[in-house]
Amino acid sequence: MSEVKIENVSKQFGEINAVSNLSFTxxxxxxxxxxxxxxxxxxxxxxxxAGLEQADEGKIFIGNEDVTQAQxxxxxxxxxxxxxxxxxxxxxxxxxxxxxxxxxxxxxxDQIDKTVRDIAKTLHIEDKLKNKATHLSGGEMQRVALGRAxxxxxxxxxxxxxxxxxxxxxxEELRLELKNIQVQLGATLLFxxxxxxxxxxxxxxxxxxxxxxxxxxxxxEKIYNDPNSVYVATKLxxxxxxxxPSRLLNMELPANVEYTAFRPEKVSLxxxxxxxxxxETIQNLGVEEIVSMSFxxxxxxxxxxxxxxxxSDKDIKITIRKxxxxxxxxxxxxxxx
Amino acid sequence: xxxxxxTTRSPLEPSATSRRIAAFLIILYASIAFIPMVLIVxxxxxxxxxAISYPPxxxxxxxxxxxxxxxxxxxxxxxxxxxxxxxxxTWYEEIVRKRNMVIAGPSRFIxxxxxxxxxxxxxxxxxxxxxxIAAYAxxxxxxxxxxxxxxxxLSTRMFPPIAAAVPIFLMYRKLGLSDSHxxxxxxxxxVNLSLSVWLLKGFIDEIPKEYEDAAMVDGYSRMSAFxxxxxxxxxxxxxxxxxxCLIFAWNEYAFAILLTFREAQTLPPFIPTIIGEGGLxxxxxxxxxxxxxxxxxxxxxxxxxxxxxxxxxxxxxx
Ligand SMILES: Nc1ncnc2c1ncn2[C@@H]1O[C@H](COP(=O)(O)OP(=O)(O)OP(=O)(O)O)[C@@H](O)[C@H]1O
Ligand SMILES: [Mg+2]
Numbered sequence: 225m226s227e228v229k230i231e232n233v234s235k236q237f238g239e240i241n242a243v244s245n246l247s248f249t250x251x252x253x254x255x256x257x258x259x260x261x262x263x264x265x266x267x268x269x270x271x272x273x274a275g276l277e278q279a280d281e282g283k284i285f286i287g288n289e290d291v292t293q294a295q296x297x298x299x300x301x302x303x304x305x306x307x308x309x310x311x312x313x314x315x316x317x318x319x320x321x322x323x324x325x326x327x328x329x330x331x332x333x334d335q336i337d338k339t340v341r342d343i344a345k346t347l348h349i350e351d352k353l354k355n356k357a358t359h360l361s362g363g364e365m366q367r368v369a370l371g372r373a374x375x376x377x378x379x380x381x382x383x384x385x386x387x388x389x390x391x392x393x394x395x396e397e398l399r400l401e402l403k404n405i406q407v408q409l410g411a412t413l414l415f416x417x418x419x420x421x422x423x424x425x426x427x428x429x430x431x432x433x434x435x436x437x438x439x440x441x442x443x444x445e446k447i448y449n450d451p452n453s454v455y456v457a458t459k460l461x462x463x464x465x466x467x468x469p470s471r472l473l474n475m476e477l478p479a480n481v482e483y484t485a486f487r488p489e490k491v492s493l494x495x496x497x498x499x500x501x502x503x504e505t506i507q508n509l510g511v512e513e514i515v516s517m518s519f520x521x522x523x524x525x526x527x528x529x530x531x532x533x534x535x536s537d538k539d540i541k542i543t544i545r546k547x548x549x550x551x552x553x554x555x556x557x558x559x560x561x
Numbered sequence: 562x563x564x565x566x567x568t569t570r571s572p573l574e575p576s577a578t579s580r581r582i583a584a585f586l587i588i589l590y591a592s593i594a595f596i597p598m599v600l601i602v603x604x605x606x607x608x609x610x611x612a613i614s615y616p617p618x619x620x621x622x623x624x625x626x627x628x629x630x631x632x633x634x635x636x637x638x639x640x641x642x643x644x645x646x647x648x649x650x651t652w653y654e655e656i657v658r659k660r661n662m663v664i665a666g667p668s669r670f671i672x673x674x675x676x677x678x679x680x681x682x683x684x685x686x687x688x689x690x691x692x693x694i695a696a697y698a699x700x701x702x703x704x705x706x707x708x709x710x711x712x713x714x715l716s717t718r719m720f721p722p723i724a725a726a727v728p729i730f731l732m733y734r735k736l737g738l739s740d741s742h743x744x745x746x747x748x749x750x751x752v753n754l755s756l757s758v759w760l761l762k763g764f765i766d767e768i769p770k771e772y773e774d775a776a777m778v779d780g781y782s783r784m785s786a787f788x789x790x791x792x793x794x795x796x797x798x799x800x801x802x803x804x805x806c807l808i809f810a811w812n813e814y815a816f817a818i819l820l821t822f823r824e825a826q827t828l829p830p831f832i833p834t835i836i837g838e839g840g841l842x843x844x845x846x847x848x849x850x851x852x853x854x855x856x857x858x859x860x861x862x863x864x865x866x867x868x869x870x871x872x873x874x875x876x877x878x879x
Contacts, residue, residue: 271774274774274778275777275778276774276777276778295777295782296774296777296778297777297778297779297780297781297782299778300780301778302778302779303774303775303778305771305774305775307769307771309771309772309774309775311772311775311776311789311790312772312794313790313793313794322776322779323779323780326779326780326781327780327781327785328780329780372775372779
């Protein structure tokens with residue numbers, strides 16, 4: 225396993241800047257998740273690292289070696305593709321064995337067999353080894369694709385939404401499994417997802433990417449508690465963070481502060497509150513409730529214990545501690561007080 | 562829910578009546594299309610006299626005279642001379658002797674047949690070989706002027722190839738390619754290439770390029786990814802293309818009659834020259850036609866599995 229570093233990398237497709245001036249490092253043994261909306265350039269970033277795309281500008285290092293110009297096979301990375309990547313003319317077994325049979329690795333038949341069977345067991349596909357790759361369900365295919373990466377010990381694992389077509393239960397199971405494998409192997413892993421829960425539960429660090437640029441890359445807690453922009457703040461957490469114009473709060477704030485944001489779980493509802501709001505809807509989630517309130521034309525959501533509010537009273541008072549507030553300027557960038 | 566509703570048939574499938582109509586039409590068409598085949602085969606097994614008798618005989622004594630005539634050269638002899646000969650040793654000598662003739666040697670049919678095989682399959686091989694490489698490149702790589710090149714490739718088929726006959730004839734004479742296997746293979750390869758590039762490009766476009774991406778990341782060169790993954794996936798398309806190419810090269814008549822006469826003459830110009838006594842030797846011609854049809858039939862049957870899927874031009878997803 226190795227450290228992977230990308231420096232000022234840009235990639236254009238015609239007019240589109242798929243990736244622009246991207247720099248970050250995935251440390252040896254680290255699990256980094258790239259989180260971003262569709263079209264943000266996540267797949268392109270992985271393909272650049274794998275050598276499937278040539279960077280227009282910038283450099284890529286794997287284990288301190290400049291691989292910007294190297295062929296994919298030479299970079300020794302493993303890639304789990306977003307779609308389509310099982311070899312349809314092979315059985316599951318041969319799909320898993322394929323990377324091990326590469327002329328670059330001279331492994332004995334027994335070694336290959338053992339590795340393939342171990343991985344198949346981990347991913348619960350032992351009984352599918354003889355199936356043709358096309359005779360599998362979507363979830364099984366995705367597990368085989370995952371297995372084809374995990375049979376190797378590459379410099380880095382690149383995974384492009386590998387859990388996206390699994391059902392919730394299996395997804396959770398594999399999420400844990402994958403994290404365990406990564407910790408055991410001390411694997412360097414760069415993982416792409418849309419799903420913020422996946423990101424927070426697995427990542428050592430999360431990179432928030434938008435329109436080809438990296439906005440912030442930090443450990444999940446820091447992304448959650450200390451985002452550098454409104455965009456990052458809204459990426460994690462459900463329900464989303466509340467963002468309202470600061471002037472509504474009637475507080476003394478620096479002139480450049482335009483927006484104030486606070487997490488729904490930091491909003492407390494009580495009679496001693498300072499702000500007047502009106503309850504619009506209440507969503508019951510069992511252990512907690514999401515209360516949507518209107519506040520001077522804005523919507524504020526709060527997450528509270530069911531017993532903490534009275535159902536009859538529509539007009540209530542709310543409090544938000546100043547320490548729980550995040551402030552942003554009119555470009556939606558963070559302002560530190 | 563009514564209990565009598567028939568749910569065994571999916572709403573997407575045709576009904577029993579429409580199936581029956583379709584089957585009837587197919588059988589009708591097949592029977593009409595089959596008539597020439599029946600005529601060829603039945604004539605091939607008639608004697609020369611039966612074949613030209615009037616009114617025509619539908620059923621007649623089966624005879625191998627046509628085949629014997631096809632494979633041999635014979636000379637007519639006087640009755641006195643024939644009597645001095647020892648009795649015929651083989652069944653085919655006997656057939657010939659009945660017509661007051663003796664076998665002078667083998668005919669040129671086998672040599673022409675071999676020419677057809679060499680030229681037909683040779684041209685098919687090269688059309689498919691170059692076609693696959695070119696189609697792969699067009700499908701996968703960024704090539705300057707790609708669309709113009711593809712259009713150019715197609716444009717070579719926009720006029721009938723024979724329109725270029727005169728320049729090709731002169732060129733081949735100068736280059737010494739007339740009446741040579743190499744010349745004919747080259748010619749048919751070139752004519753077939755546009756079809757094969759376009760057909761195969763369609764098939765290869767259908768194969769997701771993620772397969773090669775995956776193989777290259779897994780530690781293989783593009784070349785071995787091509788052989789290990791793409792080629793097996795393209796087998797259907799390659800088989801279909803090979804059949805189309807073979808059918809053209811095998812049946813081609815116009816260039817063959819213009820450019821071949823001895824060494825490299827193929828069967829299409831040769832068959833009509835099979836002449837018997839006092840006119841065409843119909844049983845021999847039919848026998849030749851029958852044998853001529855066989856290789857394409859065998860080749861098609863061998864590749865049938867691929868062809869059925871291939872003919873839908875890759876529309877059927879695996
Ligand atoms: N081969 C290509 N040719 C042209 N444009 C491309 C190509 N690959 C990607 N793009 C464009 O680059 C941008 C980034 O694409 P990318 O696939 O990296 O997005 P992504 O973040 O992986 O999105 P998703 O979450 O939908 O997979 C998109 O606007 C896309 O249309
Ligand atoms: Mg993607």
